[in-house]
Amino acid sequence: MSFLELNDLRVHFPTDDGLVKSVDGLTFKLERGKTLGIVGESGSGKSVTSLAILGLHKGGRAMISGEIWLDGEELVSASAEHVRTLRGKKMAMIFQDPLSAMHPYYTVGAQIVEAYRIHHHVSKAVARKHAIDMLGRVGIPQPERRIDSYPHEFSGGMRQRAMIAMALSCDPELLIADEPTTALDVTVQAQILDLMRDLQQEFNSALIIITHDLGVVAELSDDILVMYGGKCIEYGTAEDIFERPEHPYTWGLLGSMPRLDRARTERLMPIKGTPPSLINVPSGCAFHPRCAFEGRTGGKANTQVPELLETEGGHLVRCHLPREERRAIWENEIKPNLESV
Amino acid sequence: MVTYIIRRLIWGVVMLAIVSMTTFAIFFLVPRLAGATSDSLAARYVGRTANAEQVKIAAERLGFNDPLIVQYGRFAKGIVVGADYNYGPGVERCPAPCLGYSFLTRLPVWPDLLTRLPVTISLALGAAVIWLIAGVATGVVSALRRGSFFDRASMSIALAGVSLPIFFTGIVSLVLFSYGRPFAITAPGGSFTPFFTNPVQWAYSLLLPWITLAFLYAAGYARLTRSGMLETMNEDYIRTARAKGLTERVVVFKHGLRGALTPILTIFGLDLGLLMGGAVLTESTFSLPGIGKYAIDAITSQDLPKVMGVVLVTAFFVVLANLVVDLLYAVVDPRVRLT
Ligand SMILES: Nc1ncnc2c1ncn2[C@@H]1O[C@H](COP(=O)(O)OP(=O)(O)O)[C@@H](O)[C@H]1O
Numbered sequence: 001m002s003f004l005e006l007n008d009l010r011v012h013f014p015t016d017d018g019l020v021k022s023v024d025g026l027t028f029k030l031e032r033g034k035t036l037g038i039v040g041e042s043g044s045g046k047s048v049t050s051l052a053i054l055g056l057h058k059g060g061r062a063m064i065s066g067e068i069w070l071d072g073e074e075l076v077s078a079s080a081e082h083v084r085t086l087r088g089k090k091m092a093m094i095f096q097d098p099l100s101a102m103h104p105y106y107t108v109g110a111q112i113v114e115a116y117r118i119h120h121h122v123s124k125a126v127a128r129k130h131a132i133d134m135l136g137r138v139g140i141p142q143p144e145r146r147i148d149s150y151p152h153e154f155s156g157g158m159r160q161r162a163m164i165a166m167a168l169s170c171d172p173e174l175l176i177a178d179e180p181t182t183a184l185d186v187t188v189q190a191q192i193l194d195l196m197r198d199l200q201q202e203f204n205s206a207l208i209i210i211t212h213d214l215g216v217v218a219e220l221s222d223d224i225l226v227m228y229g230g231k232c233i234e235y236g237t238a239e240d241i242f243e244r245p246e247h248p249y250t251w252g253l254l255g256s257m258p259r260l261d262r263a264r265t266e267r268l269m270p271i272k273g274t275p276p277s278l279i280n281v282p283s284g285c286a287f288h289p290r291c292a293f294e295g296r297t298g299g300k301a302n303t304q305v306p307e308l309l310e311t312e313g314g315h316l317v318r319c320h321l322p323r324e325e326r327r328a329i330w331e332n333e334i335k336p337n338l339e340s341v
Numbered sequence: 342m343v344t345y346i347i348r349r350l351i352w353g354v355v356m357l358a359i360v361s362m363t364t365f366a367i368f369f370l371v372p373r374l375a376g377a378t379s380d381s382l383a384a385r386y387v388g389r390t391a392n393a394e395q396v397k398i399a400a401e402r403l404g405f406n407d408p409l410i411v412q413y414g415r416f417a418k419g420i421v422v423g424a425d426y427n428y429g430p431g432v433e434r435c436p437a438p439c440l441g442y443s444f445l446t447r448l449p450v451w452p453d454l455l456t457r458l459p460v461t462i463s464l465a466l467g468a469a470v471i472w473l474i475a476g477v478a479t480g481v482v483s484a485l486r487r488g489s490f491f492d493r494a495s496m497s498i499a500l501a502g503v504s505l506p507i508f509f510t511g512i513v514s515l516v517l518f519s520y521g522r523p524f525a526i527t528a529p530g531g532s533f534t535p536f537f538t539n540p541v542q543w544a545y546s547l548l549l550p551w552i553t554l555a556f557l558y559a560a561g562y563a564r565l566t567r568s569g570m571l572e573t574m575n576e577d578y579i580r581t582a583r584a585k586g587l588t589e590r591v592v593v594f595k596h597g598l599r600g601a602l603t604p605i606l607t608i609f610g611l612d613l614g615l616l617m618g619g620a621v622l623t624e625s626t627f628s629l630p631g632i633g634k635y636a637i638d639a640i641t642s643q644d645l646p647k648v649m650g651v652v653l654v655t656a657f658f659v660v661l662a663n664l665v666v667d668l669l670y671a672v673v674d675p676r677v678r679l680t
């Protein structure tokens with residue numbers, strides 16, 4: 001069994017407007033020392049997935065089913081109290097906006113010390129030493145001085161580093177970073193991503209990076225999972241996804257990916273239309289209202305839900321198009337377009 | 342920080358000067374608009390037996406014929422260095438801070454206020470402790486159990502508490518709890534025992550007024566705490582706190598309540614400052630000899646110097662409370678810079 005395994009995970013929220021199927025049957029595996037990128041437009045269920053793994057989905061209201069196996073333990077059926085003791089120690093999380101994710105009234109140091117002392121029964125002085133050490137390791141200059149600063153006294157990048165230091169303070173075996181660079185500007189983004197790569201090698205943890213931007217996970221990820229409307233629509237190694245993607249939505253993401261050799265605002269082929277409603281999910285293939293190839297599936301696109309099928313060597317795709325046709329479209333119609341600009 | 346405090350103190354003195362000028366002008370003009378002359382005002386000091394000549398002399402000596410500005414100057418000077426009142430039969434020394442002489446008792450106002458201040462402070466502080474604990478606790482539980490029976494019941498009671506006047510809740514509590522009543526918890530009203538004389542008796546004599554006054558405020562604090570907690574418990578930093586593996590109790594109190602407490606602290610300081618000027622209705626309902634009762638008695642007997650004294654003392658506490666609250670704000674919220 002892998003270190004982390006999700007098995008048909010579903011997280012649904014009953015609301016006044018109907019049942020929101022935020023995560024609808026997600027299955028994947030992740031080993032220690034490996035990085036999984038979860039990619040999808042906003043609203044595709046990425047955050048809910050990560051919160052569910054930590055047991056932080058809004059308890060009473062959410063309906064959760066399926067299995068989450070972490071190091072041989074099943075978490076969906078585990079007691080809330082037991083999952084709490086794993087949080088922060090066995091699995092930790094880095095959030096998108098470090099300004100709002102850190103308590104404005106406590107110093108950065110106090111917040112790291114707190115995180116450490118929940119799981120380690122040490123004196124404040126020892127914990128403080130450890131916090132200074134962590135701040136130094138994430139590249140904060142003069143950590144013994146900065147430890148007493150408040151979050152608002154840090155720059156955005158420094159705050160995210162502090163957040164990373166906090167998450168890593170108990171040496172978690174699973175680290176989930178939910179849009180860790182989205183709130184930062186481009187140069188800082190690159191620094192934070194470098195830092196995360198270095199730290200992951202050092203700590204040998206399993207890492208999940210969640211993002212709406214394929215560019216962020218391009219270099220970091222071993223595997224990539226593309227999510228659409230609460231479901232996985234393509235899964236494979238980073239090479240599979242970047243070199244031989246087979247799902248029209250993944251093509252769209254690749255086309256809208258900002259690249260260093262292009263101005264950031266200039267998008268090659270943005271995906272037309274808007275993300276699907278998670279209450280009234282489009283019939284058949286949830287992507288069909290936005291798909292340019294919908295007509296080539298012989299009328300199945302809006303009547304039959306495509307299954308997630310293996311195309312080759314662990315590369316999974318959820319699309320009615322025959323494998324040969326997908327490959328032909330990628331080679332002849334999509335890839336040349338992506339490279340020409 | 343120090344310059345900030347100095348500037349605020351100066352500003353506070355200016356505020357008090359403005360308040361004193363305004364009240365002085367009003368109390369100078371009100372009797373005159375009502376037809377009083379310098380002589381009829383002076384007559385209140387020398388007594389009914391005096392003849393017209395004596396009254397005229399007294400009016401002159403008390404300075405009632407001087408222009409408004411001169412009279413205010415004398416009044417202000419009296420607050421700072423004290424004053425001598427000469428009304429014929431003798432000269433009365435009124436030491437600083439001299440807030441003037443009562444028309445009726447011919448006693449200086451300040452010592453009167455001083456004897457009443459302990460009552461008002463006892464009432465306000467005791468009630469404040471009760472309402473802060475009860476209000477915040479109710480608000481927190483309501484927020485955490487949003488929509489539950491407890492939430493709906495306590496918020497309905499809170500709504501009643503905010504809307505019902507003291508003389509109603511006060512009389513209800515008198516009927517229910519006072520001496521000889523079914524749920525008697527207090528001695529006959531109106532007997533204030535100073536804390537240093539007998540602390541137990543002190544608390545006993547104030548219990549009913551405390552509860553009555555606290556009920557009114559607790560209601561508002563419960564609502565304020567509830568809405569503040571609902572807001573902060575949705576903040577990202579609460580999710581972070583949970584992600585660290587903190588127990589829910591620590592999440593709620595150390596992270597949630599800490600975030601919700603700032604506005605409560607502000608209101609608390611201002612409420613307390615204002616209450617130092619007397620809880621008028623509570624004091625009258627329970628016949629407590631505090632500042633508020635003093636003010637009511639002064640108004641009904643048209644003893645203007647007393648009324649003015651109460652206004653100034655109240656203004657002083659409000660200005661002071663404002664300063665303290667602003668300073669505390671910077672302590673509580675590190676993002677606040679005092680400049
Ligand atoms: N507590 C909740 N109640 C109802 N709907 C929710 C809740 N949390 C998330 N959702 C919905 O689930 C969907 C997926 O959200 P999320 O996982 O945050 O998307 P993203 O991929 O952008 O991280 C969104 O449509 C969101 O509105």
Ligand code: SF4
Nearest residue numbers: 285288291301319320
């Ligand atoms: S199943 Fe049809 S509509 Fe859905 S992605 Fe594939 S081609 Fe497009």
Ligand SMILES: [Mg+2]
Nearest residue numbers: 046047178179
């Ligand atoms: Mg998200």
